[in-house]
Amino acid sequence: MSWEESVVDDPLLTIKDLTVDFESFDGIHKVIDGVSLSVGRGEVVAIAGETGCGKSVTMKAILRLLATADINGEMIYDGQDLQAMSDREFSMLKGREMSMIFQDPMSSLNPVFTIGEQLTDTAQFGGRGTTGVLEYLKRKYTGNGREEARQRAIDMLREVQMPDPEDVMESYPTQLSGGMCQRVLIAQALLNEPTMLIADEPGTALDVTIHDQILTLLKRLIEERDLSLLMITHNLGVAREISDRVYIMYGGRIVETAPTEDIFAEPKHPYTQGLIASIPRLTGGEMAKGIDGSVPEYLNPPNGCRYHPRCPYAYERCRSERPPMVEQGATTAVECVLYDQPSDTAREIPTIERTRQAMDGHPEAPQPTMESETDD
Numbered sequence: 001m002s003w004e005e006s007v008v009d010d011p012l013l014t015i016k017d018l019t020v021d022f023e024s025f026d027g028i029h030k031v032i033d034g035v036s037l038s039v040g041r042g043e044v045v046a047i048a049g050e051t052g053c054g055k056s057v058t059m060k061a062i063l064r065l066l067a068t069a070d071i072n073g074e075m076i077y078d079g080q081d082l083q084a085m086s087d088r089e090f091s092m093l094k095g096r097e098m099s100m101i102f103q104d105p106m107s108s109l110n111p112v113f114t115i116g117e118q119l120t121d122t123a124q125f126g127g128r129g130t131t132g133v134l135e136y137l138k139r140k141y142t143g144n145g146r147e148e149a150r151q152r153a154i155d156m157l158r159e160v161q162m163p164d165p166e167d168v169m170e171s172y173p174t175q176l177s178g179g180m181c182q183r184v185l186i187a188q189a190l191l192n193e194p195t196m197l198i199a200d201e202p203g204t205a206l207d208v209t210i211h212d213q214i215l216t217l218l219k220r221l222i223e224e225r226d227l228s229l230l231m232i233t234h235n236l237g238v239a240r241e242i243s244d245r246v247y248i249m250y251g252g253r254i255v256e257t258a259p260t261e262d263i264f265a266e267p268k269h270p271y272t273q274g275l276i277a278s279i280p281r282l283t284g285g286e287m288a289k290g291i292d293g294s295v296p297e298y299l300n301p302p303n304g305c306r307y308h309p310r311c312p313y314a315y316e317r318c319r320s321e322r323p324p325m326v327e328q329g330a331t332t333a334v335e336c337v338l339y340d341q342p343s344d345t346a347r348e349i350p351t352i353e354r355t356r357q358a359m360d361g362h363p364e365a366p367q368p369t370m371e372s373e374t375d376d
């Protein structure tokens with residue numbers, strides 16, 4: 001059994017060896033490089049990593065939102081091969097089974113239609129595949145099912161704790177606050193009773209208090225409806241608060257996965273350790289230092305382990321071979337050669353304390369022993 005299969009008992013969504021390349025005038029940008037992940041039934045899974053590590057591209061590849069990219073790999077939802085589906089079949093699945101919530105609430109709603117029109121359309125037409133314009137207009141204006149759909153939209157606004165739902169139905173998005181727009185998007189995503197939600201940083205464009213309220217709301221709805229959630233976030237605090245399991249992403253690859261509690265208690269990958277060591281503390285002490293450097297560029301990504309130019313533990317092997325994903329017990333896997341050493345070598349296994357020392361420039365801390373090289 002592979003590591004992807006062993007970490008999830010009853011997968012609803014399984015992605016295997018996903019690659020996404022973008023071709024541009026200067027060459028091929030290999031952004032997603034063999035990502036595998038699974039989301040179990042009723043499970044809340046977070047994908048976390050720095051900005052630019054490929055979280056949104058992964059989500060968009062799953063949801064067919066990357067028209068110009070070259071996408072390969074296997075994507076299975078509830079036993080169905082997503083890539084074998086016609087556009088119509090996929091659109092029906094997206095409307096009914098698998099719903100999404102995007103990052104920026106203001107730009108995700110159409111400014112020229114009222115909230116009522118947008119939600120009622122979703123309730124009436126969502127999950128039915130593409131509808132011809134004539135049929136759309138006929139059903140919209142002959143009242144066939146329209147009133148029932150409108151009522152469902154109002155009920156759903158109530159469920160996401162929207163104040164004065166009837167008034168909100170008559171409003172345009174620009175008349176609402178960011179937090180209210182985010183609630184509308186959550187209501188829209190839930191209108192057709194999906195089994196799974198994919199959420200790309202919902203609420204991060206909002207201030208901290210409203211963001212917190214949105215997370216609490218999402219958490220409640222997920223529990224009450226027994227939904228699966230794939231939550232994308234650059235904020236480890238969000239991952240910690242909401243998820244059962246975390247995938248840490250770096251440079252278009254998954255570098256570690258573990259149950260949320262375990263990954264915070266004992267992170268194994270040097271990158272995960274660096275991320276956790278970078279979380280600012282409110283209890284005094286020095287301001288945490290971040291990890292030096294930035295995510296790799298994807299036109300000529302580093303050879304071997306894509307993290308090697310920033311990793312304090314890197315050595316020759318890290319540049320010459322892609323690290324294997326090494327299982328660490330039943331529910332954890334880490335993509336690092338240090339967990340796959342021959343018995344006659346004894347390189348130190350990374351710990352968060354040693355990684356923190358390295359980030360602080362401690363004289364006895366591990367230091368990278370080589371320069372970066374890139375794929376040609």
Ligand SMILES: Nc1ncnc2c1ncn2[C@@H]1O[C@H](COP(=O)(O)OP(=O)(O)OP(=O)(O)O)[C@@H](O)[C@H]1O
Pocket residue numbers: 022029031049050051052053054055056057058233234298
């Ligand atoms: N259409 C595209 N063509 C070329 N490169 C792209 C395209 N879309 C995204 N990328 C590149 O893919 C990389 C990953 O982008 P992505 O949006 O997935 O990052 P992210 O992890 O979601 O970051 P953030 O936390 O900032 O949202 C970036 O370097 C970006 O420039």
Ligand code: SF4
Pocket residue numbers: 269270271305306307308309311312313314315318323335336337338
């Ligand atoms: S030790 Fe090597 S393989 Fe492990 S994270 Fe560092 S660079 Fe990558």
Ligand SMILES: [Mg+2]
Pocket residue numbers: 055056057200
């Ligand atoms: Mg993103």
